[in-house]
Amino acid sequence: MISVPALMQSWWIAALRGAIAVCFGVFALAMPGVTLISLVAVFAVYAMLAGAVAVAGALRCRKQADDWWILLLSGVVSSVAGLLATLHPALTVLALVVVIGVNALVTGVLDIVLAVRLRKVIGGEWLLILGAATSLVFGLLILAYPGAGALALVWMIGACALLTGTLYLALAYRVYAGRQPGPAASRSRDAGTRHERRAGERRMRSAAH
Template structure:
């Protein structure tokens, strides 16, 4: 698994950058219409999903754990596709799709972390991303009737934090190849 992430560091960095940009746009423009929010979310989910799928397929022979990012990518692309092909869905359905996608993302990120445990530095960043995704998903599903503005802010903050963590992790993973793909467990 660490081989996959080391070789496909750009996948994590691209996921992080897409999330950060999406979150910043949602916070800077809080008066976004729900239709525009749907389009932004769809673009974010599809870009994130394609990068995960591409990294997994590209390095499927390098590790046996390539299926986790592949499933994450497929789930994200499907969630983005639902948002594109059903733009007239209600805010409630969109909220549930976003929440379920965040929970799935968190679960797959945590699976990856536990497979990497003790082998790479800064794996805690992916753990934090997974936990943030799970918490966000649960909160979104627990309170789907929240107002559109509150939803925009919640989504924006989630995307910025998880995007920043993934971007830092991706840039760190780039160095894993140079460092022999292993870190000292005591360094984090």
């Protein structure tokens, strides 16, 4: 029996990750003159916050979802990437950019696995797949051109964060709405209940006659 996916248990994980990513993306795009070193520092905060959210959500739903370890691994990877950028400032900017690229690749792969799990329960997994594809493309571009100009990297990182953040927010809303019984579902259940009640009354009258 397949348990409820972790994202169905903790839809707020996607919402918080999306909000954090959007804030990071807006910062990068609104301040294109920021230095790459400063952006890496902001990325460290972003990665640690996103990682902490994923780890907390995974631990919270570990008893209800058998795929909680995927969220946990995603959170650990992001947290480690953030810690590397924070604790080892002596690393070259090039090395830190590579860390950002690897983090995007690993996160993208894990999000695809989560999307497959989500598809079995509720629609909207394409949002997660699209976000994962964005992360994968971004990670590949970063690793293929780690020495690109600072401005190009800033715009690339900012655009990727903004897009994936928006998709995470849309996914969070989709999952949350899927957990709530809508008016149509309620009307359908009410109609079914009335039909069963009338059928039972007819059977009782038939038995009485």
